[in-house]
Amino acid sequence: MxxxxxxxxxxxxxxxxxxxxxxxxxxxxxxxxxxxxxxxxxxxxxxxxxxxxxxxxxxxxxxxxxxxxxxxxxxxxxxxxxxxxxxxxxxxxxxxxxxxxxxxxxxxxxxxxxxxxxxxxxxxxxxxxxxxxxxxxxxxxxxxxxxxxxxxxxxxxxxxxxxxxxxxxxxxxxxxxxxxxxxxxxxxxxxxxxxxxxxxxxxxxxxxxxxxxxxxxxxxxxxxxxxxxxxxxxxxxxxxxxxxxxxxxxDGEGATKVIKVVVKNATLQLKARLIAEKIATSNLVKTAIFGGDPNFGRILAAAGSTAFPIDQFKLKLYIGNHLVYDSKVHPHALKHAKEYLQTEKEISIVLDLMEGKESWTYYASDLGYEYIRINAEYTT
Amino acid sequence: MxxxxxxxxxxxxxxxxxxxxxxxxxxxxxxxxxxxxxxxxxxxxxxxxxxxxxxxxxxxxxxxxxxxxxxxxxxxxxxxxxxxxxxxxxxxxxxxxxxxxxxxxxxxxxxxxxxxxxxxxxxxxxxxxxxxxxxxxxxxxxxxxxxxxxxxxxxxxxxxxxxxxxxxxxxxxxxxxxxxxxxxxxxxxxxxxxxxxxxxxxxxxxxxxxxxxxxxxxxxxxxxxxxxxxxxxxxxxxxxxxxxxxxxxxDGEGATKVIKVVVKNATLQLKARLIAEKIATSNLVKTAIFGGDPNFGRILAAAGSTAFPIDQFKLKLYIGNHLVYDSKVHPHALKHAKEYLQTEKEISIVLDLMEGKESWTYYASDLGYEYIRINAEYTT
Structure with a gap:
């Protein structure tokens, strides 16, 4: 038909x-x-x-x-x-x-x-x-x-x-x-x-x-x-x-990159989802990605700010394929992550909670000057 | 002592x-x-x-x-x-x-x-x-x-x-x-x-x-x-x-204005609070205030996006002292609101839900280029 x-x-x-x-x-x-x-x-x-x-x-x-x-x-x-x-x-x-x-x-x-x-x-x-x-x-x-x-x-x-x-x-x-x-x-x-x-x-x-x-x-x-x-x-x-x-x-306003956030091995799907959403919608994470900055601290702080507890001494954080944090920072991986952020268009952030089997994926655009221009400079 | x-x-x-x-x-x-x-x-x-x-x-x-x-x-x-x-x-x-x-x-x-x-x-x-x-x-x-x-x-x-x-x-x-x-x-x-x-x-x-x-x-x-x-x-x-x-x-990063959001006459204090927070933390509202734009549509859309229902045919929205919306837009008030936004440093947004007696006040900074510069241009 x-x-x-x-x-x-x-x-x-x-x-x-x-x-x-x-x-x-x-x-x-x-x-x-x-x-x-x-x-x-x-x-x-x-x-x-x-x-x-x-x-x-x-x-x-x-x-x-x-x-x-x-x-x-x-x-x-x-x-x-x-x-x-x-x-x-x-x-x-x-x-x-x-x-x-x-x-x-x-x-x-x-x-x-x-x-x-x-x-x-x-x-x-x-x-x-x-x-x-x-x-x-x-x-x-x-x-x-x-x-x-x-x-x-x-x-x-x-x-x-x-x-x-x-x-x-x-x-x-x-x-x-x-x-x-x-x-x-x-x-x-x-x-x-x-x-x-x-x-x-x-x-x-x-x-x-x-x-x-x-x-x-x-x-x-x-x-x-x-x-x-x-x-x-x-x-x-x-x-x-x-x-x-x-x-x-x-096509997001002012977007220069697509950020794919995967939270995996959570005990609950809802937990994986809310943490992925929190990371993907954090202005601090989005501006860091725009700036090509592998700012793991902002990602971890966003991950910690839902209602669900996380174990900071167990989780692993990857930017691209680079393990940047697991109870300690890996400076060498951070350097590679920075190159990755500055060359790729689709950025992958993977947070492995190491506690269960549930996962969720969330997509977001980055946040740059063009977003401000589009949304502040036009006046009604 | x-x-x-x-x-x-x-x-x-x-x-x-x-x-x-x-x-x-x-x-x-x-x-x-x-x-x-x-x-x-x-x-x-x-x-x-x-x-x-x-x-x-x-x-x-x-x-x-x-x-x-x-x-x-x-x-x-x-x-x-x-x-x-x-x-x-x-x-x-x-x-x-x-x-x-x-x-x-x-x-x-x-x-x-x-x-x-x-x-x-x-x-x-x-x-x-x-x-x-x-x-x-x-x-x-x-x-x-x-x-x-x-x-x-x-x-x-x-x-x-x-x-x-x-x-x-x-x-x-x-x-x-x-x-x-x-x-x-x-x-x-x-x-x-x-x-x-x-x-x-x-x-x-x-x-x-x-x-x-x-x-x-x-x-x-x-x-x-x-x-x-x-x-x-x-x-x-x-x-x-x-x-x-x-x-x-x-002193907020890149802030040029303090936005004071008051939600009043709600049935529940929690409702007033969550709606005030939603308005105050909306990137679209914050960029509009930065741009001096009395964008009432963004404020209303933010107010509607909590878990609490609102009656769009009853509420009143004020920017400063100017009643800009009550089931219809007031273009004359919008013009005054625009002048107000472009001259004042502390901006007042009042949403009167016209349904109860509870209220909440929330303060936020606006969102402009300087926020992006501060958060994107420094790299670790």
């Missing part, structure tokens, strides 16, 4: 580039959607959460506008999202609750709804087959490159597109991701693998530790063929999702 | 300035000490936690070295702290467990213990009355100014000194604070007011959200006269402690 898309321009982006994307599914498709955990949700998120609940987990269309977050505009924003869904419902003759609405862009500015509805009309009357690159470009705001990926394993296909580069432009909300698979899964199966994958992919990346009002990640089953090996589907969806997530980190 | 101090130089600072401070109390004094919550504790912290437990809450002396954190040096560091305490115990003829050891400075370098012991000997043979400014200078690392304060209300005296400017220099650990009162309190009374005050002062400030391996805050009762109104003592100690805490924020 093909996925169709339509593109329109409502003038929401400064660039006057296309800013409305309609995705049309030819039949009801099981879908699982994870919305932002932020309590200050965009009106589009408030609308779509409710519509998705009413849909029973089967949807027919998505509409995504970029350039305006439809957030912090009062209850009018919910009405705007509803009008967008209603329009598509009429034009494509599908139930209103099977249309989900996503928005990304400036906060606090009402949508010019007449222009948006006109652009939707244009998009719906010019449907063509989904092109991942174009789709990513239409929903992008200040992304430096489009983000999409495709995977085929025997009969199984998984493909998706995304946008996101941190809250790169002031008042721009962060990430949206849409992943499709041709495998036929029901909403329950879909949502169970979706949650697990979200934790290990989009919920394990950070540009600046800030959760946006609009973040959403949808996983859609096109229902073409039955794949009984759910693990196979999960692995393929995870591979595509992780690829998209890493592209967002790579 | 007077407090005495001795100063020595062990060559731990690059500047060759005094780096050893011994504080001598003429009699046993009730003390309450709060050590870092970091699980990767400096050896001096590990030693002093144990000594304090053995002391039963009454102490006779403190020794503080700056320029070396005595951290991440293996178990040898604990032995070094013990040797420092033992030396003072012999020289001043006081029980070993009544001497507490504090260190601040570079992580991962063993203390040159012979030099440290010699400097302690010098300090102990040259005791004089405590001078707050000198004391702060001796324990400072890269602080730009000394931090001390004094308060007298009727008979009640409270005075203290501190060091800290964020982990301003790479591998430098953050804050130490010592506050004294002439009021006679037992260890139990002291620790109950100490914990409460710590939460509202040193635990409600942030430069970069990073917890150091050496942070410590001691409150010492000199036992001169009995003050039965404990609230009066608490308020005075809180006033001095908050003054010291705010000086640390003001």
């Amino acid at each position: 093909s996925v169709f898309m339509g593109v329109g321009t409502a003038g929401l982006k400064g660039s006057k580039k296309p800013d409305i994307l309609v995705i049309h599914l030819q039949k009801e498709c099981a879908a699982s959607v994870v919305f932002t955990g932020n309590h200050f949700k965009a009106a589009s998120v408030l609308y779509s959460e409710e519509a998705y609940r009413r849909s029973g987990g089967y949807i027919r269309a998505l509409v995504i506008n970029s350039g305006n977050a439809n957030c912090a505009v009062g209850k009018e924003g919910i009405l705007h999202a509803e009008l967008m869904a209603k329009k598509i419902s009429e034009l494509l003759d599908i139930p209103e609750e099977q249309v989900l609405v996503f928005s990304t862009g400036i906060i606090g500015k009402p949508l010019p709804i007449e222009d948006v509805l006109k652009a939707i009309e244009h998009a719906c009357s010019n449907l063509e087959e989904l092109d991942l690159k174009t789709a990513s470009e239409v929903i992008s705001t200040t992304d430096k490159f489009p983000k999409y990926d495709f995977l085929k394993k025997d009969h199984l296909e998984v493909f998706g597109f995304a946008k996101g580069a941190g809250m790169i432009h002031p008042n721009m909300a962060t990430m949206l991701a849409f992943v499709f698979t041709n495998a036929d899964l029901d909403p329950y199966e879909l949502s169970s693998i979706h949650r697990e994958i979200t934790e290990r992919t989009f919920n394990s990346i950070s540009v600046d530790g800030c959760t946006s009002t609009n973040d959403s990640f949808a996983l859609i089953s096109l229902g073409v063929y039955r794949e009984n090996d759910l693990t196979k589907v999960r692995d393929a969806v995870e591979e595509v999702s992780l690829s998209l997530a890493k592209k967002i980190v790579e | 007077s407090v005495f101090m001795g100063v020595g130089t062990a060559g731990l600072k690059g500047s060759k300035k005094p780096d050893i401070l011994v504080i001598h109390l003429q009699k046993e004094c009730a003390a309450s000490v709060v050590f870092t919550g970091n699980h990767f504790k400096a050896a001096s912290v590990l030693y002093s936690e144990e000594a304090y437990r053995r002391s039963g809450g009454y102490i006779r002396a403190l020794v503080i070295n700056s320029g070396n954190a005595n951290c991440a040096v293996g178990k040898e560091g604990i032995l070094h702290a013990e040797l420092m305490a033992k030396k003072i115990s012999e020289l001043l003829d006081i029980p070993e467990e009544q001497v507490l050891v504090f260190s601040t400075g570079i992580i991962g370098k063993p203390l040159p213990i012979e030099d440290v012991l010699k400097a302690i000997e010098h300090a102990c043979s040259n005791l004089e009355e405590l001078d707050l400014k000198t004391a702060s200078e001796v324990i400072s690392t890269t602080d730009k100014f000394p931090k001390y304060d004094f308060l007298k209300k009727d008979h009640l005296e409270v005075f203290g000194f501190a060091k800290g400017a964020g982990m301003i220099h790479p591998n430098m650990a953050t804050m130490l604070a010592f506050v004294f009162t002439n009021a006679d309190l037992d260890p139990y009374e002291l620790s109950s007011i100490h914990r409460e005050i710590t939460e509202r002062t040193f635990n409600s400030i942030s430069v970069d959200g990073c917890t150091s391996t050496n942070d410590s805050f001691a409150l010492i009762s000199l036992g001169v006269y009995r003050e039965n109104d404990l609230t009066k003592v608490r308020d005075a100690v809180e006033e001095v402690s908050l003054s010291l805490a705010k000086k640390i924020v003001e």
Whole structure:
């Protein structure tokens, strides 16, 4: 089954580039959607959460506008999202609750709804087959490159597109991701693998530790063929999702490096995860990596600052393959680690807690002058 | 009762300035000490936690070295702290467990213990009355100014000194604070007011959200006269402690402004506190303040990203005295807020949740280029 898309321009982006994307599914498709955990949700998120609940987990269309977050505009924003869904419902003759609405862009500015509805009309009357690159470009705001990926394993296909580069432009909300698979899964199966994958992919990346009002990640089953090996589907969806997530980190505001933090041999997975997250989101670690400085003290101090105790006389810390600390500092390894930091683009930090069997991996961008420039110099 | 101090130089600072401070109390004094919550504790912290437990809450002396954190040096560091305490115990003829050891400075370098012991000997043979400014200078690392304060209300005296400017220099650990009162309190009374005050002062400030391996805050009762109104003592100690805490924020790495975040009318104090902390530690909010940008969307997005729900259609957000958001944006107020941000040094952000009676205040520095320069350009 093909996925169709339509593109329109409502003038929401400064660039006057296309800013409305309609995705049309030819039949009801099981879908699982994870919305932002932020309590200050965009009106589009408030609308779509409710519509998705009413849909029973089967949807027919998505509409995504970029350039305006439809957030912090009062209850009018919910009405705007509803009008967008209603329009598509009429034009494509599908139930209103099977249309989900996503928005990304400036906060606090009402949508010019007449222009948006006109652009939707244009998009719906010019449907063509989904092109991942174009789709990513239409929903992008200040992304430096489009983000999409495709995977085929025997009969199984998984493909998706995304946008996101941190809250790169002031008042721009962060990430949206849409992943499709041709495998036929029901909403329950879909949502169970979706949650697990979200934790290990989009919920394990950070540009600046800030959760946006609009973040959403949808996983859609096109229902073409039955794949009984759910693990196979999960692995393929995870591979595509992780690829998209890493592209967002790579495109992170001011990023010069991707930092991969692995915490291994912990007693609990949650412990490994929270320590990895603490290291990956520490401003002191991120500035050190930016500066090419193998500052093991900052990594250890970050590792120690979760609720979980660590044994400082047992753990081992590696930067790249270099063992820099195990109850004592290794100056020679530090020298090699410094060269490694100054030449590689993807930096690996491995903390071996030497106490159990659980591990977690977290990805983050480094923190440099460009982040400050992007986030401080633009004023509303 | 007077407090005495001795100063020595062990060559731990690059500047060759005094780096050893011994504080001598003429009699046993009730003390309450709060050590870092970091699980990767400096050896001096590990030693002093144990000594304090053995002391039963009454102490006779403190020794503080700056320029070396005595951290991440293996178990040898604990032995070094013990040797420092033992030396003072012999020289001043006081029980070993009544001497507490504090260190601040570079992580991962063993203390040159012979030099440290010699400097302690010098300090102990040259005791004089405590001078707050000198004391702060001796324990400072890269602080730009000394931090001390004094308060007298009727008979009640409270005075203290501190060091800290964020982990301003790479591998430098953050804050130490010592506050004294002439009021006679037992260890139990002291620790109950100490914990409460710590939460509202040193635990409600942030430069970069990073917890150091050496942070410590001691409150010492000199036992001169009995003050039965404990609230009066608490308020005075809180006033001095908050003054010291705010000086640390003001001296925060690269700081150009102090941001005061007040969350009020919450249903729970914990909720007010976590939301205030989230706003105050958000890189996006901090860069906006640095840039003089009244970016209300970032403040609201930060407020929404704790575990506590907020009602976006009820809350009010003020920057300075300007109501910038209450279900809708006020463009005129935003213009005034922008002028306010660009002229004031202490910036007030007030989020009124309009739902209860609890409030919390949190202080933070802004985030600019200088933070990146300080933390990225120095390499180990």
